[in-house]
Amino acid sequence: MVRRHSALHSTSTPEAAIARLLTIMLVVATILVLVSGVLFLKAEGGATAAYESLAPAKPELTKPGDILRNSFAGKPASLLQLGVLLLLITPLARETVALYSMAKRREWAFVAIAVVVCGILAWGLLGRL
Amino acid sequence: MTLWLFVLLLWLSSLAAGFLGALTGLGGGIILIPLLTIAFGVDLRYAIGAGLISIIAVSSGSGAAYLRRGLVNLRVGMGLELLTAVGAVTGAYLAPFIATRWLSVVFGTVLLGTVYLGTLKHHNPVQRLSTPANGWVSRLGFDSTYHENGVPIPYRPERAGLGGAVMLGAGVLSGLLGIGAGAFKVLAMDQIMRLPFKVSTTTSNFMMGVTAAASAGIYLGRGYIDPGIALPVFLGTLPGALLGSVVLARADVRPLRAVFTILVVLAAVRMIWEGVAGG
Numbered sequence: 001m002v003r004r005h006s007a008l009h010s011t012s013t014p015e016a017a018i019a020r021l022l023t024i025m026l027v028v029a030t031i032l033v034l035v036s037g038v039l040f041l042k043a044e045g046g047a048t049a050a051y052e053s054l055a056p057a058k059p060e061l062t063k064p065g066d067i068l069r070n071s072f073a074g075k076p077a078s079l080l081q082l083g084v085l086l087l088l089i090t091p092l093a094r095e096t097v098a099l100y101s102m103a104k105r106r107e108w109a110f111v112a113i114a115v116v117v118c119g120i121l122a123w124g125l126l127g128r129l
Numbered sequence: 130m131t132l133w134l135f136v137l138l139l140w141l142s143s144l145a146a147g148f149l150g151a152l153t154g155l156g157g158g159i160i161l162i163p164l165l166t167i168a169f170g171v172d173l174r175y176a177i178g179a180g181l182i183s184i185i186a187v188s189s190g191s192g193a194a195y196l197r198r199g200l201v202n203l204r205v206g207m208g209l210e211l212l213t214a215v216g217a218v219t220g221a222y223l224a225p226f227i228a229t230r231w232l233s234v235v236f237g238t239v240l241l242g243t244v245y246l247g248t249l250k251h252h253n254p255v256q257r258l259s260t261p262a263n264g265w266v267s268r269l270g271f272d273s274t275y276h277e278n279g280v281p282i283p284y285r286p287e288r289a290g291l292g293g294a295v296m297l298g299a300g301v302l303s304g305l306l307g308i309g310a311g312a313f314k315v316l317a318m319d320q321i322m323r324l325p326f327k328v329s330t331t332t333s334n335f336m337m338g339v340t341a342a343a344s345a346g347i348y349l350g351r352g353y354i355d356p357g358i359a360l361p362v363f364l365g366t367l368p369g370a371l372l373g374s375v376v377l378a379r380a381d382v383r384p385l386r387a388v389f390t391i392l393v394v395l396a397a398v399r400m401i402w403e404g405v406a407g408g
Contacts, residue, residue: 015196015203022193026186030364037360041133049135049357051171057352080356084182087363088349090189091342098207109269110204113211117339120214124221124346 014101021097025090032083039076064126085125092121132357139169140361147187147369152377153386154330155393157183157366158308159243162236163396171358173229173236177307178353181345183366184309188338190367191374195331202273202324205286206332208265209296213314213340216300221344224305225351230404236306237400244390244397246312251319251326265289275328284325292322304344309337 060070060078067085070078099114130138142164143157150157158180165176195201224232265271266289274283286292299313311333318329348354376382 015199015201018203019193019196022189022196026189026193026367030367033360033363037136037364040356040360041136044357045131045133045136047132049130049132051135051169051175051355051358054172054174055352057350061356062350062352062354077356080360081354084354084356084359084363085349087182087185087189088342088345090185091338094189094192095210095339098203102207110207113207117207117211117214120218121339121342121346124218124343125349127346 014098014105017101018094018097021093022090025086025093029083029086029090032086033080036076036079036083040080043076088125092118092125095121135169136357136361139165139358140365142168143183143362143365144369147183147366147371148373148376149369149389150187150366151191151370151373152382153389154247155243155389156309156311157187157370159240160393161362161366162307163240163393163400165358166233167396167399173232174351174353175355175358177224178345178348178355179358179362180307181341181348182354182359182362184303184307184341185338185345186363186367187370188309188334188336188341190371192335192338195335200275200327200331201335202271202275202286202328202332204269204273205271205318205322205324205328206336208269208271208289209293209314209317210336210339212293212296213300213303213336214343216297216302217304217340217343218347220301220304220306221347222304223301227305230407232306232404233400234404236308237397237402237404239302239306239308239310240393240397240400243312244393246316247390249316249320265293273328275325277327282325284323284328286318286322286324288321288323292317295321300340300343303337303340304347307341307344307348309333309341311337 059066060075061081064085067078067081071082095114095118099111099118102110102114143161146160146164147157150160161183162176162180165171165179166173266286271286274281295313295317299310302310302313314333315329318324318332319326
């Protein structure tokens with residue numbers, strides 16, 4: 001029992017690998033959103049906030065491919081959305097690590113579950129490239 | 130209102146929502162969404178997108194800490210995530226067929242349900258390894274051990290099938306309303322599957338990220354996730370929730386919880402009333 005407890009704190013368990021990944025992705029997303037957020041507000045901060053009704057979807061803010069292209073073109077709103085997209089991908093990355101860990105331990109039932117969950121997430125987030 | 134001012138005010142509100150959500154156990158999304166629609170006059174669909182952002186941020190942030198402490202039951206979490214993810218996608222596809230005013234009614238009702246579930250007595254952790262493991266519990270090996278004050282406490286979940294069905298419903302609510310539906314996830318794990326309460330809440334929190342991400346992609350495509358709202362919500366709820374969980378461990382929050390519960394009930398009644406009256 002003591003050995004199992006200490007194993008939780010080593011880097012070899014799936015729990016530890018997932019925890020590390022979550023922290024790294026969250027830090028990167030926070031920095032990206034912070035920096036692009038300042039640029040975004042400098043560019044558009046003077047405009048009136050209009051959120052009383054839903055505006056039609058803009059490709060540069062809704063399609064992952066367009067978000068990426070417009071970010072590289074230097075559009076602050078798209079760069080900010082890229083940071084948000086990175087946050088939204090965090091659970092997918094987490095599930096991928098879980099999938100890998102379970103495959104290494106030959107837990108095939110969990111591998112199958114993780115494959116389906118990864119598929120649902122990838123399809124929802126990135127399916128409209 | 131200029132975008133600058135809007136972002137600043139929403140950042141402060143998100144900080145407060147994350148803090149109070151963690152402190153009261155209601156969750157950030159369920160506070161943030163009524164705040165956005167009632168105080169800021171934001172369209173409910175933008176508010177749903179904002180709710181999903183806050184859930185993923187908080188789930189990823191606190192999930193890491195709970196995993197390190199060995200509280201999350203990863204196998205139970207992964208197994209049930211399949212059902213919440215399927216439910217969330219279903220909810221996200223149902224949402225456009227429901228008029229915004231009726232979504233508001235559903236939200237208010239779920240808000241009341243969340244408050245009610247918060248008043249239920251927790252299942253007390255007892256060693257249940259004597260009960261025979263059957264069905265999914267033994268097939269997927271859900272038995273585990275967690276540590277309370279350094280003492281290892283083994284436990285065996287039960288009724289995984291019924292718990293899973295409630296999880297599917299929690300997933301639908303999450304996808305439909307942009308909330309984590311944590312109260313319903315804890316209901317499934319704590320009351321039905323008889324997992325220790327600490328394991329239930331931390332595993333629920335951990336699962337929320339995947340549940341929210343399953344519908345977030347669909348909502349992103351519909352334009353519900355706007356950068357001007359996502360910016361302050363992400364940067365506000367995460368530090369707010371982390372601060373809230375630190376304070377929770379050290380202070381008696383019962384009086385605050387009581388006052389806050391009344392506010393939430395009022396918000397719920399208002400959302401139901403506005404929806405029914407044609408809001």
